Each structure stands twice: as structure tokens, then as C-alpha cells.
Amino acid sequence: MVQSLFTKEKTSKMMIVFLPILITQLGLFAISFFDTFMSGKFSPVDLAGVAIGTSLWLPIYNGCSGILLAVTPIVAQLFGQRTKPQYIREAVMQSIYLALIMSAILIVLGFAFLNSMLDFMNLEQEVKRIALEYLIALSFGIIPLFVYTVLRCFIDALGRTSVSMFITIVALPVNIAANYAFIYGKFGLPAFGGVGAGIASSITYWIIMIIAILITAYVHPFSQYGLLRSLPRPSLKEWSNTMKIGLPIGMAIFFETSIFAAVTLFMSSYDTITIASxxxxxxxASFLYMVPLSFSMALTILVGQEVGANHFKRAREYSLMGIFFAVGFSCISAIILVLFRDQVAYLYTNEHDVAILTAKFLIFAIFFQLSDALQAPIQGALRGYKDVNVTFFMTLLSYWIIGLPAGYVLANFTSFGAFGYWIGLIAGLAMGATGLSLRLLIVQRRMKASN
Known part of the structure; x- marks a missing residue:
């Protein structure tokens, strides 16, 4: 069984799709890191303003872009069916229209309610100003970012994930250079501080969108689909098809990312050392999550293509392979964390007390990422089958109905203290992974029976 599962052909195809996705995700992680790091070097107030702005923006962005991730399984299945290029073109173009509408709605809502939201947070005046102006600067890049998301999903769904990797590799130095120029006031520009990180991000988003447009227009095999050569009539039916798949994905991602903002808010009652640790x-833990997340995205592509081609046995084999690789990596990283958690802690701080407590939190991070290694690739496989509703409900259940309430009880009514929030989330995530495992088995058996 193992020998037939890990054939050279399937393993090679998995790695060809997975490795560029991993490099892309690490590059995107690095862009976020440099925004925060370089703002912090300017001043602590700018760091705080950017941190507040980012904490508001990321859950909303992840949720909205999650809707557009529906393009990947839609195009992957159409590609697997070897359907005519115009059908894929129609699906992608209608998703671009949807991206433009979502961008416009988000910008309008932001300008209507953002100031009130920041007032409600009772921030220092200068921190509020920086957060507000940072998000306003960032808003000029929402349209190109969402359009790029659709184009990236289209590119990845064809299995050409190395192209997205190339775009990210180009974007990273552009973003760093723009941060340097606008945050610190170089090359004759004024020093915008943390607001400059928002300006730099918007510029970066426009550049990666333009690169993606040029690639899809002039580079084979993307050029054969004729994207953006003409504008088809808007189709409410196509928008509805995308939303049926994308909305549960977006909501699941929103629930997943916003839970950490909620935990951080609850932990604000603890001392500075605990919060920093x-x-x-x-x-x-977020850094380690890039690996199972990348396997998840790879499985959406590979499973989607095989399902579209009615190769249900191969789709099942890719699912098992991705889960095996993700869990295997997590076991290795868990061993490394057990042995070197103190050294990892000192990468983040020179303060002894903070490092000691961080090392203790990293023990819980081991169990957290082991559960992630199971549930993330399963989510990706289910998306490849276009089965997304159960994932949405399981994410809501595991994080918000089980994880957060259990964490609150353990943190406030037992001796676990701040560690209780991590234990609660780990328990919820483990239950979610179990439920998703059962769902994947049900979907695969259903597909096998229908074949």
C-alpha cells in the first residue's frame, strides 16, 4: 500500500506543486514581518499603530480573500476535465468582477466605520492616527490585491505554482525597498513612519497585479485562455457558483484567524512579560503553520484536478500523501522544538524572563501545530472536492464554541493561567481535526460509490 501510494510520479508531482507554494507563503510571511519590524525600528508608537492596523486588517482580508480562493478548486476541476479554455476564462473573469465588487464594498465600509472602530478601542491619539492613516494608505492597494488573488488562484490551479513563487520573490525586495524609502524618508521622500508601511504595501500590490496580468496575457499556457482580452457580461449565476464555494471558505478562514486576535484581547489582562511571551x-507557531498550509493549498489543486478527471482513486491517494507529509514534518519540528525551544525563545528577546516563559509556551505550540498538521491538509483536500460547508461549521465549532470558552475557563478558574487559552484551542483544534477526518472519509467513499 505504502509503495503504491508514494510512487515516484505522484511524489514528484506533489513536490513540484508544494515547494513553490511553501516558498510563496514564506515570502508573504516575510513581507508582513518586515512591515512590523521596520516600523518598530522607526519608533515604538509607529510599531503600535501598525500592529493595531494589521490586527484589524488581516482577519478581514483573510476572510474576503478566502471567498476568492474558490477559484482554485473551480478551475482545477475544469482543468482536470480538459474542458474548453473559454469555460475556464469565463469562471476567472467573473471572479475578477466579484473581486472588484468586494474591494469597492470593503473600501466604502472602511471609510464609513474605521474611525469609529478606532475610537472605540480607546487608543492614544498618536497611535490611533498612525493606525488610521496606515489603513487608509493600505486601502489604495485593496483592488489590485484582490485581483491578484484571483489571478494567482488561476495560475496555481493549473499546477504552475512556481509562477506565483516567482512573483512573490520579486515582490519581497520591492516591498522592503519601498518600506525603507517611505518609512524612513529616503531618496528625497518624507519620513512617513508606520504609515509608510501602508504606502509600501499598496505599491507592492499594484506591482504584483501588473506582473500577474502580463504573465497571464503573454506566457504559455496562461495566454491560451485569453484573460482580459475582452470583458464578458457579468453573470449572477457565475458569481453565485463562486460564492457557494467561496463564502464558507472565507468564513472558515475568518473564524480561524480572528480567534487569535480574540485570545490576545483576553490576555491583555496579564502582565507585559506574559503577553510578550x-x-x-x-x-x-504561525511560521511553522506555513508547511501544513502549503500542503493544504497543494492538495486543493491536485485533488481538484484528479476529481475533475474522475480519477477518484488518485485523488484519495494524494489526500493521504499530503496528510502523511504534513504530519511527518510536524513530528520532526516537534522534536526540534523540544530540544531547542530555549534557543528559539532567545531569537525573539534578550530578556531572560520573557525567554523562559516563551519556552514554556512553545511546549504548547508543539501540540498546536501537530493538530494543525492534520486539519490543514484535510481542509485542502475537501476544498479540492468542493466540499466546504462542513469545514466552515467545524471551524466555528472547534475554535469559537469549544476552544475559546474552554480556554477562558481554564485560564481564569484553574491554575493553568495564560496557558489555559492554548490548552483550550488545542482541544478544540484536535476535535475539529477529528471531525474533518471523518468528513473526508465520507466524501471519498461517496465518490468511490458513484464511480
């Missing part, structure tokens, strides 16, 4: 451990 929690954030450091959470940042490293």
Missing part, C-alpha cells in the same frame, strides 16, 4: 510563541 504569548505573542512570540504564537508568531513561531
Amino acid at each position: 504569548h505573542q512570540a510563541a504564537l508568531n513561531f
Whole structure:
């Protein structure tokens, strides 16, 4: 069984799709890191303003862009069916229209309610100003960012993930250079401080969109689909098809990303050392999550293509392979964390007390990322089958109905203290992974029976 599962052909195809996605995700992680890091070097107030702005923007962005991730399984299945190029073109172009509408709605809502939201947070006046202006600057890049998201999903769905990797590799130095220029006031520009990070991000988003447009227009095999050569009539039916798949994906991602903002808010009652240690451990756990997330995205592509071609046995084999690789990596990283958690903690701080507590939080991060290694690739496989509703409900259940309430009880009514929030989330995530595993088995058996 193992020998037939890990054939050279399937393993090679998995790695060809997975590795560029991983490099792309690490590049996007690095862009976010440099925004925060370079703003912090300007001043602590600018760091705080950018941190507040980012904490508001990321859950909303992840939720909205999650809707557009529906393009990947839609195009992957059409590609697997070897359908005519015009059908894929129609699906992608209608998704671009949807991206433009979502961008416009988000910008209008932001300008209507953003100031009131920041007032409600009772921030220092200068921190509020920086957060507000940072988000306003960022808003000029929402349209190109969402259009690029659709184009990236189209590119990836064809299995050409190395192209998205190339775009990200180009974007990273552009973003760093723009941050340097606008944050610190170089090359004759005024020093905008943290607001400059928003300007730099918007410029970067426009550049990556333009690069993606040029690639899809002039580079084979993308050029054969004729994207943007003419504008088809808007189709409410196509928008509805995308939303049926995308909305549950977007909501699931929103629930997943916003839970950490909620935990951070609850932990604000603890001392500075505890909060700093929690954030450091959470940042490293987010870094490790890039691997199972990348396997998840790879499985959406590979499973979607095989399902579209009615190769249900191969789709099942790719699902098992992706889960095996993700869990295997997590076991290796868990061993490394057990042995070197103190050294990892000191990467984030020179303060002894913070490092000691961070090392303790990293023990819980081990169990957290082991559960992630199971649930993330399963989510990706289910998306490849276009089965997304159960994932949405399981994410809501595992994080918000089980994880957060259990964490609150453990943190406030037991001796676990701040660690209780991590234990609660781990328990919820483990239950979610179990539920998703059962769902994947049901979907695969249903597909097998229908074949």
C-alpha cells in the first residue's frame, strides 16, 4: 500500500506543486514581518499603530480573500476535465468582477466605520492616527490585491505554482525597498513612519497585479485562455457558483484567524512579560503553520484536478500523501522544538524572563501545530472536492464554541493561567481535526460509490 501510494510520479508531482507554494507563503510571511519590524525600528508608537492596523486588517482580508480562493478548486476541476479554455476564462473573469465588487464594498465600509472602530478601542491619539492613516494608505492597494488573488488562484490551479513563487520573490525586495524609502524618508521622500508601511504595501500590490496580468496575457499556457482580452457580461449565476464555494471558505478562514486576535484581547489582562511571551510563541507557531498550509493549498489543486478527471482513486491517494507529509514534518519540528525551544525563545528577546516563559509556551505550540498538521491538509483536500460547508461549521465549532470558552475557563478558574487559552484551542483544534477526518472519509467513499 505504502509503495503504491508514494510512487515516484505522484511524489514528484506533489513536490513540484508544494515547494513553490511553501516558498510563496514564506515570502508573504516575510513581507508582513518586515512591515512590523521596520516600523518598530522607526519608533515604538509607529510599531503600535501598525500592529493595531494589521490586527484589524488581516482577519478581514483573510476572510474576503478566502471567498476568492474558490477559484482554485473551480478551475482545477475544469482543468482536470480538459474542458474548453473559454469555460475556464469565463469562471476567472467573473471572479475578477466579484473581486472588484468586494474591494469597492470593503473600501466604502472602511471609510464609513474605521474611525469609529478606532475610537472605540480607546487608543492614544498618536497611535490611533498612525493606525488610521496606515489603513487608509493600505486601502489604495485593496483592488489590485484582490485581483491578484484571483489571478494567482488561476495560475496555481493549473499546477504552475512556481509562477506565483516567482512573483512573490520579486515582490519581497520591492516591498522592503519601498518600506525603507517611505518609512524612513529616503531618496528625497518624507519620513512617513508606520504609515509608510501602508504606502509600501499598496505599491507592492499594484506591482504584483501588473506582473500577474502580463504573465497571464503573454506566457504559455496562461495566454491560451485569453484573460482580459475582452470583458464578458457579468453573470449572477457565475458569481453565485463562486460564492457557494467561496463564502464558507472565507468564513472558515475568518473564524480561524480572528480567534487569535480574540485570545490576545483576553490576555491583555496579564502582565507585559506574559503577553510578550504569548505573542512570540504564537508568531513561531504561525511560521511553522506555513508547511501544513502549503500542503493544504497543494492538495486543493491536485485533488481538484484528479476529481475533475474522475480519477477518484488518485485523488484519495494524494489526500493521504499530503496528510502523511504534513504530519511527518510536524513530528520532526516537534522534536526540534523540544530540544531547542530555549534557543528559539532567545531569537525573539534578550530578556531572560520573557525567554523562559516563551519556552514554556512553545511546549504548547508543539501540540498546536501537530493538530494543525492534520486539519490543514484535510481542509485542502475537501476544498479540492468542493466540499466546504462542513469545514466552515467545524471551524466555528472547534475554535469559537469549544476552544475559546474552554480556554477562558481554564485560564481564569484553574491554575493553568495564560496557558489555559492554548490548552483550550488545542482541544478544540484536535476535535475539529477529528471531525474533518471523518468528513473526508465520507466524501471519498461517496465518490468511490458513484464511480
